[in-house]
Every structure is written in C-alpha cells, then in structure tokens.
Amino acid sequence: MNAPVDGGRLLWQGADWDFATLERIHDACAQVATGEMGLEVYPNRIEVISAEQMLDAYASTGLPLFYRHWSFGKHFAQHEAMYRRGLRGLAYEIVINAEPCVSYVMEENTATMQALVIAHAAFGHNHFFRNNRLFREWTDARGILDYLEFARGYIQSCEERFGEPEVERLLDSAHALMNQGVHRHRRRAPDLLSEQRREQERRQHDERMYNVLWSTLPERASAPPSQGETARRRALLQLPQENLLYFLEKSAPRLAPWQREVLRIVRNIAQYFLPQRQTKVMNEGCATYTHHRILHRLHEQGRISDGALLEVLHSHAAVIFQPGFDDPRYSGINPYALGFAMMSDIERICRSPTEEDRQWFPDFAGCGEPMPVLRHAWTEFRDESFILQYLSPHLIREMRLFHLLDDAAAPVLRVAAMHDERGYRRVRQALARQYDPAWTDPDIQVVDVDLAGDRRLILEHAAIDGRLLDEKDAKQVMRHLASLWGYEVLLREVAAAGGATLREHAVGPPR
Amino acid sequence: MQILDRRLNPSGRSLPNRQRFLRRAKALVQEAVRDASAKRGIRAADTGGEVSIPLHGIREPNFQLGAGGRRDHVLPGNKQYREGDEIARPQGGEGGSGSEGAPEGGGEDAFRFALSREEFLSIYLDDLELPDLAKRRLIDASDPAWQRAGYAVSGTPANLSIARTMRNSLSRRIALKRPKPEAAAVLEAEIAALDGKPDQAEQLLRLRAELERQLLRARRIPYIDPIDVRYRRFEPQPRPVARAVMFCLMDVSGSMTEEMKDLAKRFYTLLYLFLQRRYKHVEIVFIRHTHEASEVDEEAFFHSRETGGTLVSTALVEMQRIVADRFPPSDWNIYAAQASDGDNAAGDSQRTGQLLVEHILPACQYYAYIEVGRDGDQGIPGFPRGATDLWRTYEALAAAGAPLAMKKVRHRQDIFPVFRELFAKRGLLDGASA
Structure with missing residues (x-):
C-alpha cells in the first residue's frame, strides 16, 4: 500500500500512532531508502513491545530468546534500577541481525519516534547487516533465531539431566572465556541451521561406536616424546590456538559431550557478536546517517510536519552529542x-x-x-x-x-x-x-600442552607495549579455565616484541 | 514487511534469570536485606525496596588489560594543548582518558537494585528461619475469602451448576415447545398400528408428516443449549474491618545492648506482619521505660539512649492509661509484646504481676514476653544462670493459668516459636508448627 507522493499529505499527525501508521511510515521510508539511497535490506519485521519487554531484551544482550543464566538476571536488575531512578532512559529500539531483520519498537514512543526508529533500525542497521562483509562472512542471519531456540532448549535439557548448579558452573566458566572464544581469522562461513542436526549426529555416532570391549584393552606403556613428536603433537592440536573455547571443546580431556556442546553454543554466540564489536562506529554511523537523510527527505516531500521534524532533530542531536574530554x-x-x-x-x-x-x-x-x-x-x-x-x-x-x-x-x-x-x-x-x-583485546593463545604427560596447559599473552592483564580478573578467569581443562594451567605474559616473560599466572588443577 | 504486536506476550520472561541471580547472590542479598530492615521502620517491612550489595561477589571476570604499560588515547575537544605539551597525570585515574574500562568495572563498587515486596519479605523471613508454610502465608498478599455470589454464564467446569443449568434447559424446552420423546413414541406406535391399512392412508400420511415435523423440531431445539449453562459465581470477600493495636513495650535502660534491641525489633516486626494479615488496620504504640515510662515514636524507641533504673510496672501503667484513653477493648483487638533483658528493680515484681493480672491481661488478646540475651551468653560455665526477676514473676503467673506467652530469645531463629502458640490455634499456622 504505497501511498502516492503527493506534496501535502502527512504520514501522521500528533503523537499517536497505530499499526496502519507504522505501515505507512515503513513504506514511505522504504521508498527513500531503496529508491533514492539505493540500500539493500532484508525484509523487515517490526515488533511492538512494552518497556518491561525492552528491559528484558536488554538483559539478554538484545537477543529475543536466550538460554537462562543468572548474569542476565543481574543485568536486568541493574538496568531496571537505573531506569527506575531515572538515571537512564531506555533505548528506543533494538535491532537483530537476522533474516527477516527484527526491530523492536517501544509502545511508549511517539509517532515521530517510531519513524525515527524505523528509518534508523529497519533501514540503516538492516542495510549494514545485510551488506557489510564482516556480517556476511561471520554471521548467519537466516539461522540465528532457530539456533538460539535450539541453544535455549539444549541448555534447559542439560539442566534437567545434570542439574542447574552443574550447568551454571559450566556457563560461568564459558562466559569468562567468551571474549577468547572467537576465531578472528576466517575459517568457513557459519551455518547455524545445521548445528542442531550435527549435535544429534554426534551423539548417535557415539552411541553406535561404543563398545565395552575397548575398555578391556591393556594400556600401552608410553615412551618419552622425541623432538619431532612435540611438533607433531602441536600440529595435531592445531596449536597455537587463539580460540580458547574451541580448543577446550575439542581437546579438554575431562569434559563430557554435553559440556563440549555447551562450550560450542557459547562460542557460536560470541562469534555471532564479533562483527558488531568491530563495526560499532560504522554501524551506528550508517544507521544515523540513514535516518537523518530519510526523515529530511520526507520532510521535503511534505510528508512530515515541521513540528515532527523538530522532534526528530531534538532526538538526533541528543544521540550524536559528543562532550569534550574534560x-x-x-x-x-x-x-x-x-x-x-x-x-x-x-x-x-x-x-x-x-x-x-x-x-x-x-x-x-x-x-x-x-x-x-x-x-x-x-x-x-x-x-x-x-x-x-x-x-x-x-x-x-x-x-x-x-x-x-x-x-x-x-x-x-x-x-x-x-x-x-x-x-x-x-x-x-x-x-x-x-x-x-x-590492539584493544589481549592476545591470548594456547601454545602447548603435553597430553601424554602432566597435561599442563600453557597459554601465552603477547603483551603489546608492556600492557599486562588485570591481575585480579586474570586470576579468576584462570580458575575457570582450570576447571574446564581439569589440570594445571599456566599463563605466561610475554612481551610481544622480544618474547621476554614478564609475568606468570599459574592455577592448580581444581579439586 | 510484518508488524507484530508483542505487548501481549507473557511478561516476566526474565523472571527465571532473576531468581537465579537472587539465589546466586543469596548470602549477599540476605545481608543487604538485614541491613535495610534494620534501618527502616516496622511498618515498612511489608514493602519492597532497593538494596545494594557489594559488586565483587557477583563479578563476571574476563581477561582484560590492566593499568600500566604504554597507552594511546585519542580524545575530542582539545582546547589549549599543543603537540609536545606535558600534562600532569590526573589524580586517581589512568591518564586523561576518562573511563575506558568495562561498563561495570572500576568506579562503582556497589550494585544497587530493587527487590519486590515478595522477594524482600521472603528473604527477611528466611533469615528468621520461619517454617515454609508460615512464610507462604505471610508473603501471599492476596488472601481473599471467596464467597458464593449467585450464578454466572462463564466459569470453570468445576463450578458448573448442574441443577441451575438443567432448570434453564427445562424452561427453555417448555417455552419453545420442544416435542417430548414420549409424544414421538406415541406417534410411532399409531403409525405402526395403521401401517398396511390402505383405507387409513391419508391418516397415515398425516401422522408421518407430524412425526417428521416433531423429530425435526426436537433436533433444532437442543436438549441443552449453551445459553442454559450456568456456573456458580464466587466473589472475593473483603476482610472484616477489624482494628488491632499493638503495644511494643521495651526496657531501654543501659543494660539493653543494640543487639538485644535488634532482636526485639525483629520480634515486633514479625508480630506486625502477622497482625497485618489478620486485621485491616493495625496501629502501633511504642512505650519505652527505664524507671519511668513514656510513649515515643519508633525512631526514639529503638535508637535514643536513656539512663536510669528499671521499673517495669511504669510501662504497664502507661499502657493501661493509653488503652483507657484511646483504645477501648470493646473496639480494638489489643496485642502487647514486651521485650526486656529481665532486670527489674527489687520490689517492683509484685506490683508488675498484679497490674498484669488485674488490668492488662483481661484487656489483651495476647501478651508476649520475650527475654533477650546475647548469643552464646550462658552465664558462668558450671553455674547455670538463674532465672531473672521478671522471668520468675511471669512464670508464676503463667503457671497460674494467665494467657501469657514467654520465651527466652538469644538468636534470630528463636523468635518464631513464640508465635506458634498464639497462631497455631487460630489456624494461621496449621501444619506449620513442626
């Protein structure tokens, strides 16, 4: 229902809106965005939500459905307290990189704000998600919603089978390593839709291959490893490895299959967010530029009143406010x-x-x-x-x-x-x-482990310009790491230039 | 493009996460609630509120770069600096960088958030080690009495009123002249009798048409129509408008420590919560006494310091006066709770006992005496501490059959059993006294 562009017709009047208004706004924005600006977007899905639901969405990093964990409850409580004390307003929108592209708009927004939000999220961010190379290569917009559904169900079933405390401990540890749970260099395009199937296949395979006879074989006495052996071992384990969660999922000796799957879920989600962390300025710049341009064009066409444009400019100015360093x-x-x-x-x-x-x-x-x-x-x-x-x-x-x-x-x-x-x-x-x-994230890699010997896991942080890890935090994360690995863990901080060891953190095996 | 309305989705999606968070931080939250309830008034125990817990207990650590080393900052809004300028390091920060750390790191060391009334109360009562059932009764705000109130056209199947439904059905069937099955049976018999008699063909045809018409009508007019159905209707009945007054009597002489007062406060709070459940309107009167007694506000009651001897009877006289003045026992349910460390001036016990038996106890629904002591205060080992003056006085009264609840309280968990006797027989705690 594209309304004809006839000079005097306003898309809305006053602050009230209904679904027909949203649809008119969307269509008018679409004309400018795809016609004049040449943007390519995923189909849009606009979801109207209440303030409480917005807080909900905040708490689970903006994802519409997420597995359960206390830390999301903590974030919710934090946002809620700040919101209640009026210290912080709510975001007007949240947009999800998915196909169709889901934008949440709050019911409290005025019609003008809805227009701003639609132009910003449903066209600006949407275009960026669909076209930016990082998103295209690193995320799977089509699979993400289904994958989240699977992840939530899987973790819930783990809780039923192994108990909430067990799963919570595992997730705590995995979350601590989330930033180190991504591949920064391209391996292959993710395919989240196949993840669920793959998990089932793996379990079936395990069940098929299990044979109690194998456990009766006598153990072979191990010979001391030679020099070539060490190199071979490192190659087999794909060392050095920057993705700690991937390494643990594949190589940690004492994890149960379900624990490996949970690590995989956490790292898949971390990977999904990687491009967002690398394109904050561009993504917001693109969306802000887009809403600015669309709404000005609509105003020129006489479809937005002067008053509404002033409201837009007011919000726009607040969003792009940059105080000086002092x-x-x-x-x-x-x-x-x-x-x-x-x-x-x-x-x-x-x-x-x-x-x-x-x-x-x-x-x-x-x-x-x-x-x-x-x-x-x-x-x-x-x-x-x-x-x-x-x-x-x-x-x-x-x-x-x-x-x-x-x-x-x-x-x-x-x-x-x-x-x-x-x-x-x-x-x-x-x-x-x-x-x-x-430059900004610490570069931490697994460098060696002797699986046949004491199984001590050795990691290295290549410290640039002598910037070392925060000691208190590092200690705690190392404990999480040791609980996943099951044996002693050693983290060496070495100077990126020169390779001198600056500091070591060691954590013994968990009891 | 699709527009979806998600507002009607069930809210509280984050509730499980919140519960997990509260469970996780349980020890911290409990402490925070303990602090908060010590600060707030007795009446406020029944509301939610903001608490703050130390952040370090609920940190989510991750590897991040600490201070030190060489850092570069690009900052906007330069005013007077030139290249090569040297700037003194600002106090307490890393460079002129503003805050670059994680959003929740560094600066803030307390985590503030709001607890709902249920959560607050639940944690508060948890701390007193109340039995679960009693706890649930206290926390459950809506405790309406449901009363039958006529009939409704909608309801749950369990409330289906069969008698009323059938009555409606019957009157509708009569009003619409639904043919009875017996009438059809009579017609059928007539048809059977006439069948095969050619001379009666016309009559037969007529009867058949009539039967047809009746069957059709019976089908069209159902035996039970949805409009007949009635359900028993229930209405929440407002609690009886009853008033209660709660007298808090406390010895505030020097021998009462803050700790003891805190125990007493918990006792009063719990009593207030119980009374809140039972009465629409609860007044609280605070009477403190040393060698003389006066009515004070809550703040002064718990926090101001008084010196002097101890004459328990003065408090009872004051209470008696206030009851006579403002709370006639015919209009008010009177509850009294006395907290003391058991000291009383020699020679006053006689008078105290007499006042209680003759004036106070007859007017009261309930009189509780708690004797507070320090945790672990067992007197000299090997020499069991003798009962205090006041305890001996009251014990004698109780033995003589006076309605008096008395208890020695050294720890928070001792408080609840005092209530058992009072409420067990009134059904508020049924089954909870185990």
Whole structure:
C-alpha cells in the first residue's frame, strides 16, 4: 500500500500512532531508502513491545530468546534500577541481525519516534547487516533465531539431566572465556541451521561406536616424546590456538559431550557478536546517517510536519552529542557522533570538496553523488580500516581530536599529536588503532600442552607495549579455565616484541 | 514487511534469570536485606525496596588489560594543548582518558537494585528461619475469602451448576415447545398400528408428516443449549474491618545492648506482619521505660539512649492509661509484646504481676514476653544462670493459668516459636508448627 507522493499529505499527525501508521511510515521510508539511497535490506519485521519487554531484551544482550543464566538476571536488575531512578532512559529500539531483520519498537514512543526508529533500525542497521562483509562472512542471519531456540532448549535439557548448579558452573566458566572464544581469522562461513542436526549426529555416532570391549584393552606403556613428536603433537592440536573455547571443546580431556556442546553454543554466540564489536562506529554511523537523510527527505516531500521534524532533530542531536574530554559527561568517543560525523563528512567531500579534500581523497572528492561512496564503505570496511581510510583533516579539526600518550614509565602524559598539519595522519592512525581488536583485546593463545604427560596447559599473552592483564580478573578467569581443562594451567605474559616473560599466572588443577 | 504486536506476550520472561541471580547472590542479598530492615521502620517491612550489595561477589571476570604499560588515547575537544605539551597525570585515574574500562568495572563498587515486596519479605523471613508454610502465608498478599455470589454464564467446569443449568434447559424446552420423546413414541406406535391399512392412508400420511415435523423440531431445539449453562459465581470477600493495636513495650535502660534491641525489633516486626494479615488496620504504640515510662515514636524507641533504673510496672501503667484513653477493648483487638533483658528493680515484681493480672491481661488478646540475651551468653560455665526477676514473676503467673506467652530469645531463629502458640490455634499456622 504505497501511498502516492503527493506534496501535502502527512504520514501522521500528533503523537499517536497505530499499526496502519507504522505501515505507512515503513513504506514511505522504504521508498527513500531503496529508491533514492539505493540500500539493500532484508525484509523487515517490526515488533511492538512494552518497556518491561525492552528491559528484558536488554538483559539478554538484545537477543529475543536466550538460554537462562543468572548474569542476565543481574543485568536486568541493574538496568531496571537505573531506569527506575531515572538515571537512564531506555533505548528506543533494538535491532537483530537476522533474516527477516527484527526491530523492536517501544509502545511508549511517539509517532515521530517510531519513524525515527524505523528509518534508523529497519533501514540503516538492516542495510549494514545485510551488506557489510564482516556480517556476511561471520554471521548467519537466516539461522540465528532457530539456533538460539535450539541453544535455549539444549541448555534447559542439560539442566534437567545434570542439574542447574552443574550447568551454571559450566556457563560461568564459558562466559569468562567468551571474549577468547572467537576465531578472528576466517575459517568457513557459519551455518547455524545445521548445528542442531550435527549435535544429534554426534551423539548417535557415539552411541553406535561404543563398545565395552575397548575398555578391556591393556594400556600401552608410553615412551618419552622425541623432538619431532612435540611438533607433531602441536600440529595435531592445531596449536597455537587463539580460540580458547574451541580448543577446550575439542581437546579438554575431562569434559563430557554435553559440556563440549555447551562450550560450542557459547562460542557460536560470541562469534555471532564479533562483527558488531568491530563495526560499532560504522554501524551506528550508517544507521544515523540513514535516518537523518530519510526523515529530511520526507520532510521535503511534505510528508512530515515541521513540528515532527523538530522532534526528530531534538532526538538526533541528543544521540550524536559528543562532550569534550574534560567534560564530566565524557565517557569515551560516542560511536554515534563519530560515525555520523564521518558519514556526513564523506557526503560533504563528495558534494563540495575543498582543495585539501581533493588532495587527501582524490578517488571520490567532488564526485557529486555520495551514496555509491558510502555504500562501498559500508560494505567493505570495519571501524579500524574505515577510520584509517576516511577520517578527514577537516573532521579532525572540527572534533579537535588530539593524541595523548600515557606511558606508565613517564611521570607525565604527553600530547603526541594534534589537529595540525603534522598530526593528522598520526591522530588518524592512533584513533583507528583504538578500534582494532588486535590492539584493544589481549592476545591470548594456547601454545602447548603435553597430553601424554602432566597435561599442563600453557597459554601465552603477547603483551603489546608492556600492557599486562588485570591481575585480579586474570586470576579468576584462570580458575575457570582450570576447571574446564581439569589440570594445571599456566599463563605466561610475554612481551610481544622480544618474547621476554614478564609475568606468570599459574592455577592448580581444581579439586 | 510484518508488524507484530508483542505487548501481549507473557511478561516476566526474565523472571527465571532473576531468581537465579537472587539465589546466586543469596548470602549477599540476605545481608543487604538485614541491613535495610534494620534501618527502616516496622511498618515498612511489608514493602519492597532497593538494596545494594557489594559488586565483587557477583563479578563476571574476563581477561582484560590492566593499568600500566604504554597507552594511546585519542580524545575530542582539545582546547589549549599543543603537540609536545606535558600534562600532569590526573589524580586517581589512568591518564586523561576518562573511563575506558568495562561498563561495570572500576568506579562503582556497589550494585544497587530493587527487590519486590515478595522477594524482600521472603528473604527477611528466611533469615528468621520461619517454617515454609508460615512464610507462604505471610508473603501471599492476596488472601481473599471467596464467597458464593449467585450464578454466572462463564466459569470453570468445576463450578458448573448442574441443577441451575438443567432448570434453564427445562424452561427453555417448555417455552419453545420442544416435542417430548414420549409424544414421538406415541406417534410411532399409531403409525405402526395403521401401517398396511390402505383405507387409513391419508391418516397415515398425516401422522408421518407430524412425526417428521416433531423429530425435526426436537433436533433444532437442543436438549441443552449453551445459553442454559450456568456456573456458580464466587466473589472475593473483603476482610472484616477489624482494628488491632499493638503495644511494643521495651526496657531501654543501659543494660539493653543494640543487639538485644535488634532482636526485639525483629520480634515486633514479625508480630506486625502477622497482625497485618489478620486485621485491616493495625496501629502501633511504642512505650519505652527505664524507671519511668513514656510513649515515643519508633525512631526514639529503638535508637535514643536513656539512663536510669528499671521499673517495669511504669510501662504497664502507661499502657493501661493509653488503652483507657484511646483504645477501648470493646473496639480494638489489643496485642502487647514486651521485650526486656529481665532486670527489674527489687520490689517492683509484685506490683508488675498484679497490674498484669488485674488490668492488662483481661484487656489483651495476647501478651508476649520475650527475654533477650546475647548469643552464646550462658552465664558462668558450671553455674547455670538463674532465672531473672521478671522471668520468675511471669512464670508464676503463667503457671497460674494467665494467657501469657514467654520465651527466652538469644538468636534470630528463636523468635518464631513464640508465635506458634498464639497462631497455631487460630489456624494461621496449621501444619506449620513442626
């Protein structure tokens, strides 16, 4: 039911809305998004939910159905308390990278807010999910909802079979290692739909192959391993291995099959979220730019009233607010602000470049039409490479970005670069690095284990620039790791440059 | 595009997670509730509220980089810095970086969240080691008495009123002139008699048509129609508007420690909760005494310090005066609870006993005396501590048949049994006294 674009017809009036309004808004947005902006989106599913349900969704990391664990209850309680005390409003929307793309909108929103949310989530984020290379290669939008359903059911059945405390302990340990439970380098496209089938097959296979006779074989005396043996062993275990959960799932000697499956679920979900962590700025930038552009176009077409546009601008300004570093409200760079600023900056460079822009961005400066440039960027980049490629001197000056060097060995902080001719490239590089997981997340790998000997698991943290792990946390995580591994675990922190051992954490086998 | 309305989905999807969280943090929450209930008034025991527990007990650790080493920060909003400027390290932070840590890390060391009334009460009562059944009775806010109230056209099958339904069915059948099965049987017999008599063919045809018509009508007018069905209707009956007043008497002389007062407070709170269940309106009167007694507010009752000797009878006189003034026993159910460490001035016991028997006990529904002591305070080993003055006085009264509940309380878990005698016979605790 595409309403004709006739100058004077407003899509809605006042704050109230009903489902027909939502549908009109969606269709009008779709016209602008797919027609004029050339976005490609998954089919949309818009779900209207209440505030309490929004809090629910928050607590389980935005996923519509999730297995049960106390930590989600904790997050819920936290959000609820802050919401009740009025310290924090609720997000207006949550969007799920799935096909169809699910966007939650809250019932309390005004019609204008719903339009903003639909343009933002159902078109902006949706386009990004569908096209960005990271999402295409690392996530399986079609399978995720079914997989979550399976995961929830599976973990529930484990609780019934083995008891809640047992499963809770396992999940605690798995969650502690979640950040180290992802493959950062491409292996193969995930296929979540087959996961459930695979789990069944594995169990059936085990049942078929079980033969009590094998347990009667005499044990062979083991010979001391030779040098070649060690290399062979490491190759067999695929060492070094950065994905700790994967390694434990495949190689931990004392885990039961169901425990391996639970580890697999946790790491599959961690993997699903990996692209989101790497594209925060771009994803929000894309969505914010999209809603900004769609709603302005609708206003130009006379389908949104002036009052509604002011409401949009009010929310928009709040979302992209970036306090300075010395402001008490400052809490890091706002991804919405940076993302939107970069997208708008690209638009400016395309439409009315300065001489400087032509020098820095000869490929597209002055090309006139920003959409192909933006669409290309949204498809091919992640935050780190995007900033490295597209952050312009103009924007660096505008945001007055500067690079501060904090060396624990030095008594003072030093301004290493600022928004001037000498500093642009260095600021840009440093900022890009802040979004590089290889730089911000500790690089921890399993390096060796002697399965035939004492089975001590050895890990290494390659510490860049002498940045070591937080000791208290590391100790606790190591305990979780030891409980999964079942034997002694040793974590060595070595300098990434040089390989000198800086610190060691050892945890004995759990009793 | 699809639009789905999820608002009607069952809410409380996160409830299991919440319960798991509370169970996980049980010890911490219990402590927090204990603190919170010590701070709030007796009346507030029946509401939920925010508690705060230390964050470290419920941390979810993960590998993250700690402080130290070389770090780079790119910050917005430069005002006066130039390249090469040196800035003193800000106090208590890592560089000028603002907060870069995990969202829940660092700064905040307490975790605040709200407990619902049920959760709060349940944890509070758990701490007193109440039997489960008694606990459930107290926590369950809606305790309506259901009363029969006529009939309804909808309801559960269990409430189907067969008699009423059949009566409706019968009157409808009569009103609509549904043919009776007997009438059809008579017709059939006539038809059978006439069958094969050619001279009666016309009559036969008529009878057959009549039978046909009747059967059709019987089919159209059902024996029991949905509109006949009636269910027994029940209405929640408001609890009787009854008023109760609860007198809290306490010795506040120097020998009562904070700990003892806390025990006493728990006792009063529990009594208040029980009374709340039974009466629509519960008043509380606080009377504290040393060698003289006065009515005070709750704050002063529990927290202000008084010095002086101990004359228990003064409190009873004060209570007697207040009862006479404001709470005539004919209109009010009077409950009294006295907490003391058992000290009383020599020579006052006689008067105390007399006042109780002659004036106080006749007016009261219930009089409880708890003697509080320190946990583990057993007196000198080998020399069993003798009963206190007050205890001996009351014991004599109780032995003589006065309706008096008395108990020595040294620990929280001793409190509940005091109530057993009172409520067991009134059915509030049936089965719970095990």
